[in-house]
Amino acid sequence: MFRHIQTLRRTRFALTALMTLGACLPVMQAAHKPxxxxxSPRLYIFDCGTIHTKDGDAYSLKKEEMASTEMAIPCIxxxxxxxxxxxxxxxxxxxxxPAGGGPAAAGVVTQDKxxxxxxxxxxxxxxxxTYLSMxxxxxxxxxxxxxxxxxTWLVRKVERDRMFSxxxxxxxxxxxxxxxxxxxxxxxxxxxxxxxxxxxxxxxSTPGHTPGHTVLYLNLAKxxxxxxxxxxxxxxxxxxxxxxxxxxxxxxxxxxxxxxxEVFLKKTGAQLWIEHDMLGNAKLKKAPAFxx
Ligand SMILES: [Zn+2]
Numbered sequence: 001m002f003r004h005i006q007t008l009r010r011t012r013f014a015l016t017a018l019m020t021l022g023a024c025l026p027v028m029q030a031a032h033k034p035x036x037x038x039x040s041p042r043l044y045i046f047d048c049g050t051i052h053t054k055d056g057d058a059y060s061l062k063k064e065e066m067a068s069t070e071m072a073i074p075c076i077x078x079x080x081x082x083x084x085x086x087x088x089x090x091x092x093x094x095x096x097x098p099a100g101g102g103p104a105a106a107g108v109v110t111q112d113k114x115x116x117x118x119x120x121x122x123x124x125x126x127x128x129x130t131y132l133s134m135x136x137x138x139x140x141x142x143x144x145x146x147x148x149x150x151x152t153w154l155v156r157k158v159e160r161d162r163m164f165s166x167x168x169x170x171x172x173x174x175x176x177x178x179x180x181x182x183x184x185x186x187x188x189x190x191x192x193x194x195x196x197x198x199x200x201x202x203x204x205s206t207p208g209h210t211p212g213h214t215v216l217y218l219n220l221a222k223x224x225x226x227x228x229x230x231x232x233x234x235x236x237x238x239x240x241x242x243x244x245x246x247x248x249x250x251x252x253x254x255x256x257x258x259x260x261x262e263v264f265l266k267k268t269g270a271q272l273w274i275e276h277d278m279l280g281n282a283k284l285k286k287a288p289a290f291x292x
Contacts, residue, residue, distance in 0.1 A: 049111030072281035083130030135230025159212025208254025225270035
């Protein structure tokens, strides 16, 4: 009997402990703290899928000229001592993934894991993101923009105007970025916008693919200077063979932006990382690893 009472007491204690823990859980979740600011900028590259393109026709490239016709889709986070910047953020919005995770497919795009769990795995939630800026408004760069509507949006006026004009954008779904309309917004009015004021994270104007297309320059302490291309180029062969995509917003502008970027790369000594470059992307470290 004594033993029986002891067991009962233990069970009751265990139950009370479990219930107390359960009551604490929401509090523990609410107490999320972002990771400590790094001492120098860090670049995280997340896997946001692959575009299974079958040829290079839209980019004036023949299949036999290309190392790969497929395109990588990286999602990009920069953590700086003074804040964070979310850059391009995927093609398939997290809400389109099956409950409990991936994979997901949309058109010719496949993706293994949604973005926010990948961000969470390196310690960040959307509320921790200071700035949102995207190379441009096409669908494969803005899928999760609405998740960062609470951040400050850095955008060129012509790009924002086009996103909220009545004429539909052929390669983008406004339902993925419509909340940005009411976001705290800073209109970028300089060709080189210094995000944190120390020259280490610069959004550079490169119009043509879209009216307000931009690339991202990073000066990393160990890696050195790097430019993330947005869609100024899709394939490395566009650069080596001098080809332009067929359906640019303004082809002449793209050509001029490319020429200007070559001067910038020489001046800064920066490497150019073409975001969609399938083989180039495959060689890059992915989060939770980072470049610094
Ligand atoms: Zn793209």
